[in-house]
Amino acid sequence: MSTDYQQARAALGARLRELRLSCPGGRLTGRHLALRLGWPGSKVSKLENGKQTATPEDLRAWAEATEQPGAFPELAARLTGFESHIRSWRRALANGFKPLHEGLSAEIERTTQLWVWEESVIAGLLQTPEYARHVLQRYSELLGGADDIEDAVRARVQRQQWLYRPGRTLHVLMWEAALRSLICPPSVLAAQLDRLTGLLGMDTVELGVIPFTAAVKIVPANGFWVLDDRLVVAEDWHAELWLDDTDNLTLYRKVWQTLRESALYGADAHNVINAARRSLNPR
Incomplete structure (x- = not known):
């Protein structure tokens, strides 16, 4: 599916990856972040690669697990912007x-x-x-x-x-x-x-x-x-x-x-x- 929606979801995934790699306590691997969140590793991969749509709860948990809770409002705004698909x-x-x-x-x-x-x-x-x-x-x-x-x-x-x-x-x-x-x-x-x-x-x-x-x-x-x-x-x-x-x-x-x-x-x-x-x- 090559649509505005998918492109926006992929862009959100790229931003999530940035947060994981820029964790103040040291960059996290996908496996380490999944362990912190109590998620299967596949979920981290799908979110970062735009294969799954995050929920607001997912985004808040991600921001906190990467030690950057202040990023949540930005992430939530991104989600609101494309959740209703913009094709x-x-x-x-x-x-x-x-x-x-x-x-x-x-x-x-x-x-x-x-x-x-x-x-x-x-x-x-x-x-x-x-x-x-x-x-x-x-x-x-x-x-x-x-x-x-x-x-x-x-x-x-x-x-x-x-x-x-x-x-x-x-x-x-x-x-x-x-x-x-x-x-x-x-x-x-x-x-x-x-x-x-x-x-x-x-x-x-x-x-x-x-x-x-x-x-x-x-x-x-x-x-x-x-x-x-x-x-x-x-x-x-x-x-x-x-x-x-x-x-x-x-x-x-x-x-x-x-x-x-x-x-x-x-x-x-x-x-x-x-x-x-x-x-x-x-x-």
């Missing part, structure tokens, strides 16, 4: 859609359980090529910079092979708005909804729909993906957020489970999809 859409799309798709596809490839929430668009792993083309075109028009839409469509469709591999499961929730938003021509949305009904019986797809009439316990907003309780990928208008700390993973799973309580499955979900489909061809 700007405008900067990312300056290089086209391809790098964006490659980064997420690589993460999905090593994922076995994927939880998705979408409030206003069909989940990417379930999109038809034509529907995906219109969605990507809209983003390109809004943010500018990307002219490789056809390559992006092909990449998105190729990513869907994940659904057909043994041992993988997609748990996807969508608000009814996603079934009715005319981000594309009605004929394209109709074909997309037909695809959804065909996926309802797949053993690798658990599809839930929250109808407009359902009581909800939380505002149905902000689409996100949770990959194996390992990584959250969430989207906002200005950026894509990659979050891998325990607190955020727990929060997003709680949000997903709360939304799930309002969802319909099986024949009931099919009825909601069919109602949206019929509205496109009123008689």
Whole structure:
């Protein structure tokens, strides 16, 4: 993952290494610091090499163990600055859609359980090529910079092979708005909804729909993906957020489970999809 987030995490790791090597009592080896902290040596290595996101408690303990407690405010500020991932859409799309798709596809490839929430668009792993083309075109028009839409469509469709591999499961929730938003021509949305009904019986797809009439316990907003309780990928208008700390993973799973309580499955979900489909061809 080559992103602003990862670069910032690597920079924090380099700063932690500086503190270890500049310990007033004498430079510490990674093993000695791990012993002081009561951590496995691998944790020290992962933090210094930007392979793991530190918690505020980790940073405070590190500053104290390296005999430089005054460094904690600086470390905490660094963490706050990148904890919410800063991969700007405008900067990312300056290089086209391809790098964006490659980064997420690589993460999905090593994922076995994927939880998705979408409030206003069909989940990417379930999109038809034509529907995906219109969605990507809209983003390109809004943010500018990307002219490789056809390559992006092909990449998105190729990513869907994940659904057909043994041992993988997609748990996807969508608000009814996603079934009715005319981000594309009605004929394209109709074909997309037909695809959804065909996926309802797949053993690798658990599809839930929250109808407009359902009581909800939380505002149905902000689409996100949770990959194996390992990584959250969430989207906002200005950026894509990659979050891998325990607190955020727990929060997003709680949000997903709360939304799930309002969802319909099986024949009931099919009825909601069919109602949206019929509205496109009123008689």
